[in-house]
Amino acid sequence: xxxxxxxxxxxxxxxxxxxxxxxxxxxxxxxxxxxxxxxxxxxxxxxxxxxxxxxxxxxxxxxxxxxxxxxxxxxxxxxxxxxxxxxxxxxxxxxxxxxxxxxxxxxxxxxxxxxxxxxxxxxxxxxxxxxxxxxxxxxxxxxxxxxxxxxxxxxxxxxxxxxxxxxxxxxxxxxxxxxxxxxxxxxxxxxxxxxxxxxxxxxxxxxxxxxxxxxxxxxxxxxxxxxxxxxxxxxxxxxxxxxxxxxxxxxxxxxxxxxxxxxxxxxxxxxxxxxxxxxxxxxxxxxxxxxxxxxxxxxxxxxxxxxxxxxxxxxxxxxxxxxxxxxxxxxxxxxxxxxxxxxxxxxxxxxxxxxxxxxxxxxxxxxxxxxxxxxxxxxxxxxxxxxxxxxxxxxxxxxxxxxxxxxxxxxxxxxxxxxxxxxxxxxxxxxxxxxxxxxxxxxxxxxxxxxxxxxxxxxxxxxxxxxxxxxxxxxxxxxxxxxxxxxxxxxxxxxxxxxxxxxxxxxxxxxxxxxxxxxxxxxxxxxxx
DNA sequence: CATGTCACG
DNA sequence: ACGTACGTGACATGA
Numbered sequence: 001x002x003x004x005x006x007x008x009x010x011x012x013x014x015x016x017x018x019x020x021x022x023x024x025x026x027x028x029x030x031x032x033x034x035x036x037x038x039x040x041x042x043x044x045x046x047x048x049x050x051x052x053x054x055x056x057x058x059x060x061x062x063x064x065x066x067x068x069x070x071x072x073x074x075x076x077x078x079x080x081x082x083x084x085x086x087x088x089x090x091x092x093x094x095x096x097x098x099x100x101x102x103x104x105x106x107x108x109x110x111x112x113x114x115x116x117x118x119x120x121x122x123x124x125x126x127x128x129x130x131x132x133x134x135x136x137x138x139x140x141x142x143x144x145x146x147x148x149x150x151x152x153x154x155x156x157x158x159x160x161x162x163x164x165x166x167x168x169x170x171x172x173x174x175x176x177x178x179x180x181x182x183x184x185x186x187x188x189x190x191x192x193x194x195x196x197x198x199x200x201x202x203x204x205x206x207x208x209x210x211x212x213x214x215x216x217x218x219x220x221x222x223x224x225x226x227x228x229x230x231x232x233x234x235x236x237x238x239x240x241x242x243x244x245x246x247x248x249x250x251x252x253x254x255x256x257x258x259x260x261x262x263x264x265x266x267x268x269x270x271x272x273x274x275x276x277x278x279x280x281x282x283x284x285x286x287x288x289x290x291x292x293x294x295x296x297x298x299x300x301x302x303x304x305x306x307x308x309x310x311x312x313x314x315x316x317x318x319x320x321x322x323x324x325x326x327x328x329x330x331x332x333x334x335x336x337x338x339x340x341x342x343x344x345x346x347x348x349x350x351x352x353x354x355x356x357x358x359x360x361x362x363x364x365x366x367x368x369x370x371x372x373x374x375x376x377x378x379x380x381x382x383x384x385x386x387x388x389x390x391x392x393x394x395x396x397x398x399x400x401x402x403x404x405x406x407x408x409x410x411x412x413x414x415x416x417x418x419x420x421x422x423x424x425x426x427x428x429x430x431x432x433x434x435x436x437x438x439x440x441x442x443x444x445x446x447x448x449x450x451x452x453x454x455x456x457x458x459x460x461x462x463x464x465x466x467x468x469x470x471x472x473x474x475x476x477x478x479x480x481x482x483x484x485x486x487x488x489x490x491x492x493x494x495x496x497x498x499x500x501x502x503x504x505x506x507x508x509x510x511x512x513x514x515x516x517x518x519x520x521x522x523x524x525x526x527x528x529x
Numbered sequence: 530c531a532t533g534t535c536a537c538g
Numbered sequence: 539a540c541g542t543a544c545g546t547g548a549c550a551t552g553a
Contacts, residue, residue: 180550180551182549182550182551183550183551183552184550184551185551185552186551235549235550236548236549239548239549239550240547240548240549244548244549261546264546264547265545265546266545267544267545267546269545269546270546271545271546271547272546272547273546273547273548274547275547275548276546276547276548278546278547279546279547279548311544363543363544364543366543366544367542367543367544367545368542368543368544369543370541370542370543372541372542372543373542373543374543376542376543377543434540434541435540435541435542438541438542439542439543439544442542442543442544443544443545445544446543446544446545447544447545449544450544450545482545482546
């Protein structure tokens with residue numbers, strides 16, 4: 001058998017491998033009990049590290065872009081849609097040509113991409129020390145999968161179904177007609193044409209918006225918007241989560257296996273798809289019931305470990321602002337500290353409202369805040385929001401300088417960098433269209449924080465994975481959610497692993513402010529929070 | 530296949 | 539006068 005002949009080569013770490021999207025190959029071979037080792041160069045990741053903003057990093061696109069070569073597509077050999085045949089059914093001559101081209105093009109891409117990457121030592125380090133080591137780790141997390149309490153989700157689906165039907169009946173009664181509440185178009189007709197409610201906002205295409213914040217506003221004066229909001233919340237939970245997750249369980253493993261995409265997000269973050277496990281509800285009690293269905297196997301526990309305020313801490317580090325650094329060094333509640341500074345009161349004089357406003361300001365900072373955006377978020381006058389911004393910058397001058405430096409650098413270079421030299425190109429930073437240019441400026445301010453956070457947790461995953469392998473602890477990493485890592489751990493090993501994970505996560509970098517990690521343990525993901 | 534909406538960090 | 543908070547993925551609708 002061919003695989004038996006190749007196995008020693010594939011498993012020999014001393015023989016370096018070049019490939020395109022090697023995580024895929026690792027997982028395919030793992031299904032045949034072959035451990036692919038020596039994974040050295042992934043051309044998809046070479047392309048991503050060179051320019052994360054490129055629209056695609058698949059082999060066909062890269063071949064066209066870098067080699068001027070049009071590859072044989074998979075559809076050309078296997079067909080598409082319902083007529084598509086299995087690759088094993090493709091005639092051997094065609095299959096051989098396709099497969100050989102694949103190998104040839106990948107190597108040629110590497111020979112083109114690597115010298116470009118090698119021109120920038122920081123990118124080489126990023127590639128060799130972060131992105132490539134992460135590949136087999138992501139593959140393993142995907143294969144580990146997550147255990148799901150199917151019965152619990154099915155029961156939730158049935159309950160949601162009942163409540164949705166009730167709301168539907170009531171909404172139709174108030175609207176005076178039967179209409180599809182899932183259809184923004186039909187909602188518009190009922191709310192704005194039939195019931196003559198005021199149009200508070202329009203969508204980008206000029207339609208009267210029925211988005212959440214608009215309906216919230218209208219709900220103060222009318223009954224129907226409230227019902228539509230409830231309907232939307234419940235049907236979102238049902239269609240996206242309680243109905244869908246049980247369908248996604250792999251019958252062979254009895255678990256749900258997501259795919260982590262390592263070359264999608266422009267900032268360096270991972271993304272998760274099929275299913276997306278990075279947007280499981282948490283903000284409402286209703287939604288958290290779904291997390292209760294993410295469970296550990298018998299005899300095991302779920303551990304969640306997340307970075308506290310990671311992006312603001314990075315901002316404190318990158319900006320060097322003394323006040324912000326002081327707040328983190330004293331391990332203060334940073335929103336409270338901000339409120340005290342901005343509103344000029346003692347820490348113990350900060351009211352709930354002051355803290356809420358300060359929190360919105362802190363979020364705004366991470367997003368490249370404008371007074372307009374802050375005003376909309378806080379539902380206050382733009383002038384009042386501007387006053388907050390001015391006050392903030394007066395109290396944290398280092399942050400203001402950092403923002404201005406970052407903006408200037410982005411204009412001058414056409415890109416910004418994370419702490420580890422990851423680049424984000426901003427093609428519209430010098431656009432003549434003001435709206436686009438300002439959007440690029442906000443992205444320029446956000447990217448170093450979001451991207452550095454991504455670099456840090458990737459390093460943490462590598463450190464944790466190494467610790468797990470060498471310690472032999474009975475524990476598996478099962479999810480990553482941007483600033484959080486989730487594990488399934490044998491009960492007897494929980495305390496040890498918890499502290500090791502914390503040490504790995506806090507120790508990945510020495511910033512000017514401490515990295516803090518909160519952990520929780522439970523029988524399910526909700527309890528672990 | 531585009532659009533609007535909404536789930537997460 | 540303009541019109542936005544940063545980054546993702548998935549769903550239902552309706553052409």
